[in-house]
Amino acid sequence: MQATVPTGTLVGVDAVPVEVQADVSAGLPLFGIVGLADAAVMEARDRVRAALRSSGYDFPNARVIVNLAPAPLRKHGTGFDLPIALAVLCATGQLPTETFSNVSAVGELGLDGSVRSVPGMLAHAVAANGRGMDLLGPAAAADVVGAVPELRYRPVDSIGAVRAGLPGRRSHTSDAPAADVQADVDLADIAGHETAKRCLEIAAAGGHNLLLVGPPGSGKTMLARAMCGLLPPLTPNERLEAALVQSVAGRDPRASLAGVRPFRAPHHSCSIAGLVGGGTPPLPGEISLAHTGVLFLDEFPEFGPATLQSLRQPLEEGAVTLVRACGVVRYPSRVTLVAAMNPCRCGYQGDPARSCSCSSPMIAQYKARIGGPLYDRMDLSIRVDRIDPSLLIDEIASPSSTEAARARVLAAREFGRSRPPVGVRASLTRSARHLLEAGARGASLSGRAVTRLLGVARTIADMSASARVEEEHVGEALGYRAWEYQ
Amino acid sequence: MDRSTIGARGEDAAAGYLERCGMQVIDRNWRDGRGELDIVAIDGETLVICEVKTRASESKGTPEDAVSPAKQKRLVRLARSYMASAGIGSTNVRFDAITIRVLSDDRALLRHHRAAFEAE
Numbered sequence: 001m002q003a004t005v006p007t008g009t010l011v012g013v014d015a016v017p018v019e020v021q022a023d024v025s026a027g028l029p030l031f032g033i034v035g036l037a038d039a040a041v042m043e044a045r046d047r048v049r050a051a052l053r054s055s056g057y058d059f060p061n062a063r064v065i066v067n068l069a070p071a072p073l074r075k076h077g078t079g080f081d082l083p084i085a086l087a088v089l090c091a092t093g094q095l096p097t098e099t100f101s102n103v104s105a106v107g108e109l110g111l112d113g114s115v116r117s118v119p120g121m122l123a124h125a126v127a128a129n130g131r132g133m134d135l136l137g138p139a140a141a142a143d144v145v146g147a148v149p150e151l152r153y154r155p156v157d158s159i160g161a162v163r164a165g166l167p168g169r170r171s172h173t174s175d176a177p178a179a180d181v182q183a184d185v186d187l188a189d190i191a192g193h194e195t196a197k198r199c200l201e202i203a204a205a206g207g208h209n210l211l212l213v214g215p216p217g218s219g220k221t222m223l224a225r226a227m228c229g230l231l232p233p234l235t236p237n238e239r240l241e242a243a244l245v246q247s248v249a250g251r252d253p254r255a256s257l258a259g260v261r262p263f264r265a266p267h268h269s270c271s272i273a274g275l276v277g278g279g280t281p282p283l284p285g286e287i288s289l290a291h292t293g294v295l296f297l298d299e300f301p302e303f304g305p306a307t308l309q310s311l312r313q314p315l316e317e318g319a320v321t322l323v324r325a326c327g328v329v330r331y332p333s334r335v336t337l338v339a340a341m342n343p344c345r346c347g348y349q350g351d352p353a354r355s356c357s358c359s360s361p362m363i364a365q366y367k368a369r370i371g372g373p374l375y376d377r378m379d380l381s382i383r384v385d386r387i388d389p390s391l392l393i394d395e396i397a398s399p400s401s402t403e404a405a406r407a408r409v410l411a412a413r414e415f416g417r418s419r420p421p422v423g424v425r426a427s428l429t430r431s432a433r434h435l436l437e438a439g440a441r442g443a444s445l446s447g448r449a450v451t452r453l454l455g456v457a458r459t460i461a462d463m464s465a466s467a468r469v470e471e472e473h474v475g476e477a478l479g480y481r482a483w484e485y486q
Numbered sequence: 487m488d489r490s491t492i493g494a495r496g497e498d499a500a501a502g503y504l505e506r507c508g509m510q511v512i513d514r515n516w517r518d519g520r521g522e523l524d525i526v527a528i529d530g531e532t533l534v535i536c537e538v539k540t541r542a543s544e545s546k547g548t549p550e551d552a553v554s555p556a557k558q559k560r561l562v563r564l565a566r567s568y569m570a571s572a573g574i575g576s577t578n579v580r581f582d583a584i585t586i587r588v589l590s591d592d593r594a595l596l597r598h599h600r601a602a603f604e605a606e
């Protein structure tokens with residue numbers, strides 16, 4: 001007898017529809033799985049057999065062939081356990097065949113028949129919803145998939161429980177409560193650095209990339225960590241986008257669903273696959289895990305040269321496209337990049353108090369590790385110099401606080417949304433235009449750099465609630481590109 | 487008692503055991519050019535191919551060890567040619583193994599592994 005149970009396999013952040021077809025016939029006993037399945041899927045045989053037996057079902061002493069259609073698509077992961085087991089039950093008459101005409105199933109089986117969560121539950125939920133199907137899956141994932149509007153979820157904690165029929169539908173739970181933004185560093189805890197704090201605000205308001213350059217111990221890392229607290233909460237669409245990436249990477253998506261923007265700070269020993277994604281099967285990298293949030297790269301020039309340059313395309317397009325032998329995978333990567341570096345190898349170039357021991361070719365070589373194309377993409381680059389020790393010793397209260405800065409960021413974003421949708425070029429005043437042209441010529445800025453500079457000027461204008469982009473806004477934006485041309 | 491006598495006595499014991507279990511032994515020591523099936527029996531609707539392993543000592547491993555993956559493959563191949571030559575088409579088939587550990591002249595330990603393995 002034959003039976004079919006719909007399920008899916010992950011390609012990028014999507015669950016592509018897959019049909020599990022089971023055929024049980026007389027003949028030499030066999031449990032075979034065909035249809036480009038990876039090792040984890042092949043191991044499903046032993047889990048399915050044990051799970052069915054320990055849940056009181058019969059595993060047929062017959063020829064059982066399971067086909068995963070479409071056959072040319074590579075299938076991976078343990079989520080096939082449950083649909084394979086259900087297809088065998090239907091094909092042996094232990095469950096009514098028509099049970100799964102409009103229900104797809106996904107989940108891993110324990111040997112005791114328990115149904116466990118798998119990576120990408122959220123993607124499976126979105127896909128089932130898109131196909132107009134109910135989703136049968138682990139009870140443990142019910143609160144996560146509840147974030148998908150209108151999904152009809154049927155939670156099950158063990159395969160023995162479907163004997164009496166499918167569990168009832170649980171539809172959309174209420175929106176996850178907005179979580180408190182948890183910044184581990186408050187701006188008020190950082191003494192001095194008022195320009196850098198201003199830049200953090202601009203970066204947060206406009207989603208601009210930020211490069212902090214300064215000697216060791218000047219506070220670059222603390223500043224970057226404070227950035228988390230400035231970001232506005234995620235919109236419902238962004239929540240789902242960010243949570244999908246977390247989910248397919250096998251991470252807990254609940255923080256994203258609650259509206260917290262991710263902050264990722266990979267170490268500089270990170271590989272290309274670790275940063276932009278890769279592996280078999282492909283998994284999202286740090287830049288995708290930081291989607292809608294902040295990717296912080298400390299000790300920027302210490303990253304491998306190929307690793308750094310691999311950031312260029314994802315930063316520009318907001319998505320990573322991985323081309324592998326098994327196909328093309330796409331992960332979103334809209335991030336605000338915050339990078340921190342020393343100005344030279346010894347770290348003290350330009351420091352008024354300590355002398356730099358690097359020769360000028362060494363300094364040039366150090367800067368060249370980043371390279372023009374990446375500098376171009378850093379909208380704001382500023383120096384973070386050592387602060388007066390008295391500021392630290394006397395614990396003079398900083399005039400800024402994360403709360404106030406966040407309020408300004410939210411106001412700027414709100415103003416940006418509400419002002420007339422005029423292109424930034426059209427909103428330049430005459431004098432602003434002149435200044436921009438002079439500045440761009442003077443520093444021989446690239447086309448991309450000019451475009452990005454305009455974006456920064458627009459954000460600065462939004463922060464002062466100005467519909468026009470004035471000379472002062474362009475001037476300030478130009479000032480934040482000064483370091484790289486020194 | 488030499489090895490082949492021990493083996494033959496083991497197979498007799500196994501066949502007797504299967505009969506007592508309600509199965510009908512239809513063939514013993516069926517061979518084609520490539521090997522031998524120890525016992526072929528019928529259990530209800532199911533054709534049972536049974537491999538018997540008898541050991542007097544475990545110095546060369548347990549009798550279960552002797553039903554190795556290579557041996558299983560060989561048995562599956564033999565089962566196919568048996569079914570073809572006997573004109574048995576579509577029926578359920580089960581591969582059993584019976585292992586016998588000889589303890590003394592008149593005592594042995596018999597284990598029946600139902601559905602011990604399947605075609606790969």
